[in-house]
Amino acid sequence: MTATSSFLPETGSLRAGPFDLGYCIEGSGTPLLVVGSAVYYPRTFSRRLRQRTKLHFIDHRGFAPAHAAYTRDDISFDVVLDDVERMRRHLGLDRFAILGHSGHGYVALEYAKRHPQNVSHVIMVGTGPSHSVDHMTLADRRWEEMVAPERKAILERAMAELGADIAARPEERFKSLLIRLGAKSWHLPAFDPAPLWRDVTVNNPVFDHLWGEVFRDIDIRNGLDRLAMPVLLALGQCDYLVAPAETWDAYRRDFPDLTVRMFEKSGHTPQLEESDLFDKTLLAFLAR
Template identity: 25%
Template sequence: MPTLTAPDGTALAHHALGDGAPLVVLPGGPMRASAYLGDLGGLAAHRRLHLLDLRGTGDSAPAADPATYRVDRLVDDVEAFRAHLGLERMDLLGHSAGGSLATLYAARHPERVSRLALITTAVRPLGLCATPEDRLAAARLRTSEPWFDQAYPKYRAWLAGEADYDDDVTPFFYGRWDDTARAHAAAEPEQTPDDPSDRYYEGIDNALDPAALRAALTRLTAPVLLLAGELDGGRTPGLARRTAEAFPHARLTVQPGAGHYPWLDDPEEFTARVLAFLDGTA
């Protein structure tokens, strides 16, 4: 298993899959081990994926200073990863909360990014988050699902702060609640350590100025893709559209029938959309 050393001495693990031009991949969760990304729906057949286990996750070592789990503090790890791979500029993909990290990296190192793909991402450091109303509106698109009647009241109660999270609501995060989705969801607790996950956004609303981040992003000349899932309540297509407005050269694509993990819901459609962007054909 290859490793690199972060600027503060933390040992970071990474994993390479596939062949082709390199694509650096940052996981979401927040702070979920990169294993949950798999081969991104077969994208590894076209690109060599370099997946980073963020500090304290997967095969990477825990941080000596827990404060360094915060998303803006992780930017230095991403820059160390780029240098370790020997890439002058890199195509960068971030999923979900990993898209916030990818955006912060692009703002600080715009000259190092050749293309930026943000997959089902709402960039919280830009002040963009789904409301409970957003999530419930997306959930109501699923009324024909056999699990809806049992799941929806629990989802509504959880969003209102009236109940703890119940596993019955998990299908709302997937476009297809099949055996593949069930196995993917079942692996999540083991892959997401509590302390790093809890600290990822800790204090970020006071630490970062969305206006300053927007200003920094005007220096980014790289093309940016925002891929949203039609059924994703946490990162709705509308929220993705507002996120795209923060980038000078962004385009939005909405994958039909997809939830928060679009490479599971329709691998071929996901791969085609991302490849067309990375190859500059769309």
């Protein structure tokens, strides 16, 4: 663990099987654990939010350097959830809010089901009910029927470059895909997210397993009846990567305490695209 000063991040890593899970701690105030990449996600949250919350950004195995070969057993969803608990203990967190963006929303929610004594609030940002064939078909239909030709043309041009990206850097396939999907991901379709991904480690087999299998088959209803803490679901109006917002209607009654907020000038990442409104929404939710 390396603490540089009270004004700079506290960073370090934790050995977990064949992976070195990084973490980055910034700010002061209400403890908030952000699951995903300790390199990517600090770039998406505002400086202002760090004045009110103590943000603990942690890697999961999809974003962590591997010091040895790993097998499918090393990247299961259960192991990823165990890593969150392992990191919680390492960081000395007692009770905290947990936030997951995109597919990491499932990690945050499932961790809270397993360890409710540790979690005060759950925040899911840019997360659909699942990545099932049915849900993703609805996402594709929304794209085809509602999106302007100009946005579609931007995506077409970007995707034409994807093959060359992957050929040049096959180990960064997942990262390259998300960069090229910008027109589906951002309110401003020509926004370039590449700087956000600079120096971010990606392990393709982990993402293939989690996004391609686990999140495809997940049923988030399981265990929701045991979830006592409030849940915030933050969605972007221009998010075409996940199932449409209305697909959540079938799940609302299963949550004991669910708040849904739509960000009209955001795509997949409202914490960056509408940071002022996102911060106000999040802080009001955490104050409950």
